[in-house]
Amino acid sequence: MERLIFDAAALVAIVFAGLMVAGRDPIKSVLALAVSFFALAVTYVLLLAPFIAALQIIVYAGAILVLFLFLIMLLNVGPERPDGVRRPVQTFLGSLSVVVFAGLLLGMLRASGARLPGQPEAVAADALPDPKALGRLLFSDYLLHFEAVSVLLLAALVGAFVLARRENAQ
Amino acid sequence: MIGPIPLSHVLLASGALFAIGVAGALLRRNAIQIFLSIELMMNAANLALIGYGAALGTQQGQIIVFFVIAIAAAEASVGLAIFVAIFRHTETIDVNKINLLKW
Amino acid sequence: MTLVDGAIVVLRVVVPALILPALVIPLVWVERRVAAFIQDRPGPNRVGPFGLLQSPADIIKLFTKEDVVPAATDKFLFLLAPSLAVFAALSTFAVVPYGPTIRVAGKVIPMVGADVSVGLLYVFAITSLSVYAIVLAGWSSNDKFSLLGGIRSSAQIISYELAMTTAAAGVVLAAGSFRLTDIVAMQEGTFRLLPVVPRWNFFPQVIGFIVFFVSAFAETNRLPFDLPEAEAELVAGYHTEYSAMRFGSYFLAEYINVIVASAMTATLYFGGWSLPGFHPEGWLGGLLGLLIFAAKTAFFVLVFIWVRWTLPRFRYDQLMRLGWKTLLPLSLANLLWVALLAIWRTSR
Missing domain, CATH: 1.20.5 (Single alpha-helices involved in coiled-coils or other helix-helix interfaces)
Structure with a gap:
């Protein structure tokens, strides 16, 4: 059960993070990130960190992102418009480095997770610190x-x- | 394993979020989205820290996350102040158009 | 977990969530009658006995009116914002203990939705989300009055949240726990030095209480802090463009917020459901505890109404000055005082 909720919350966090990066409207981006952070707070609760989860919502969703919204509304930043300048080299190099970096990162995390001294079932889910x-x-x-x-x-x-x-x- | 959650799932989610953050910071032109991407990367790191901490049965991971959140708040306030200052001068937050050191 | 246990959990959680919106109906009537009393006029007294059916009639009107969505709005956010407001208002109550832990037929039933270890932080987390409902309404309406209301509200809520949290930190420090049931438990009984005075946080932390209560007015957007919807300058502020039940949602959320803020004040500073000399036994004890809690909450709801119809609205700069230069330093002084008290208590 916890595992299912964790996977669902993590998926929501990833999907909305993707929406944040892909969107053109800054307000929508901020909101997508707020949803993503909320989902992350859910995963923190499941990872036995309820204090950090509450802090995550209070500080990130409640203060930092509201500050972003405030700023966007104050400066009246509209949706991004294509400026007609294409930068094929930059886009290619940027995408390439993202792909390479993501591959390296996931590989390393995988290796490190496997090498961790195993403490299976040492932490019971109901023993919230x-x-x-x-x-x-x-x-x-x-x-x-x-x-x-x-x-x-x-x-x-x-x-x-x-x-x-x-x-x-x- | 943290209870029934395998650590590999936590790390996978963390890695994916971090990669999305890197993509946003490298590929977008809007300063606000770049800034949000950086916040996302910090959160990805936080997730990994909490996951490792829980798997090792220690609270040190949470302590570091606590500091990261405090630093993120400091960073956001200064960063947004810089945006306000830049926007006042140039009327844009497109990083490709903010290319002059002096205005 | 047997079926009975499951049913108890559902009752503990779902019943408060259903009762809260229902309470709004009489509350609106009370507010209008009290307002009329303060202004020396009769108030709504035509529909039903004492005008009691006025609120149900208004609700029927709100539900049956045409729901207008202006053309130039951001549809998705415009429709999302009111439900966010109600969601934030309702889910705050989940961790507030509304009665003692009772034992009925061998079952231990804590009268609280969810007794979590970070209860108070949860309340602040959800409260900080309620600002989205207002900011989004202001922005998605595509209307300058709404936008101004939204901007005002985001600045106001962030500013007053600081003072409110710092004031509540004094309570956490005194109780040594974020858990709201612990906070109620430490306020049971009387002071050892003054055995006639109940051990409520109100007495040692009267400054903290004042800061908390004043900030609660700002957080619920009630007069004298209702600048986000100041009708004299902003038409209706962030909900100018809303009609029918979407406007009703904001109305509902405001009154639920008033009830929740009163309940929080009663819990943090006035001992929640506890009274000196009251030791709950069985279901009757639970009912009595619930009644005590309701009475304390109702008192603060009445104060909310009384203040609304007595004080004029602040100007924006006055609001900011009060928040940052008066309430925040006061709450810090309160925190220092509580810390000194805690040191004194442990050193004895």
Whole structure:
């Protein structure tokens, strides 16, 4: 059952990711990605990470993508129009590298998955870990990283403010 | 295996999503779609991290994903601010037309 | 799992989801009567006894009206947006405990849809999705008033979500859990130092409560924060182009959101279904707990209505200033205070 739900959610995530890349209308792309992220959150729940799943929806779907929508609506970016310039060489090289890269990536992931020390059935699906344990780990072993990220967020905050400010503002 | 889910399925999904992200970042001209593709690649990596973490019975994978999400938020805010700044000057976010260092 | 167990699960989950929309019908009548009372006029009192049938009559009208989809809209998104609004409003309630865990005929029945370990985070996740319903309606309508309403709402909801989440973090810190049943459980009984005062989060975290409740008004787009649909400037904001039951969906979602926000306030700050000295036993205890929870929720629903018909609307810059420069710092101060309390409690 879980396996079926996982496969279905993963498939939805992949299909909508494809729609995001293929679409011409930025708003539709953002929405397709939102569906894809929602499906990913479902897979996270099945992979025993409910905290990350909630975070995924709050931060990605609820904040980052809404910010994208806000920006697209604010700047009034319309659907992409073909500009009449064909770039056959670039398109060919780009597609080639995508295909080669995808092949390499999937091959490597396959090899690594097979080499992983097997812990079959060690984690029962009903033993959902408590977010408390995650918090404890975060504020002990990873405290330095946590503080570093908070500094990074502050820097991003200041950076975004400076970048988006009108230069001739009084 | 994580419960009944084989790790190979997780990795396959992750790899496919990452490849789609690479395709979007390389082949599209719209800056917003390129940006979304980069977000998608981060999520693909997150999926792999959570899958590995669950398969190994550790929470470290989730911790790294937590940091990735925080960094993605920082990256999105700066990236969107750059779009606003560029759009004000050039009235476009087509990356092929943003080819001048100075305007 | 036997058939009976399955039936209990279905009842636990499905019944609240059906009762919530049904509650909207009397709620609309209550709102109009209270509004009339505040404005010193009779209000709807013609259809049925005390005008009680006014809301059903309005709903029949909404269902039978012509459903107009303007020509220049983005059809798919235009039709999708209202259902998103109702979906987000309804699914929030799934994790809210509406009664105690009771034992009937040897079966343990927790009176909550799903008691998940990240309950509060789930509520915030679904709430953050409700912004899509408004933004999409605004954009797909292809109308400047709708678009302005959508843009306003996305900025407003993101801004107030921060203050709301930070205020609720104080509750999580005090309870040591995201699980809403744990949050209710820690508020049972009375304070040890003051045995007459119930151990509600409201008392130590009164600042957090104020921030949370004010932000709840902004999140549900109710006056004084109804800028996304400010009728004086934006016609009807994001749902200008909607008619018949699609408009009704937004109406429905708004009232369900009011009920859910009240229920959340009662759960987080006023002990949910619990009362000092109340120890639920059997099905009667469950019913009593449900009634206590309903009474607390109804009180906050009335406050929502009272505020709506008392306060004028904020201007957009005032709204932003209040959110970022007043509520957010206040909620951070509250978090610091709760952390100090927690340290004090553990060090004793």
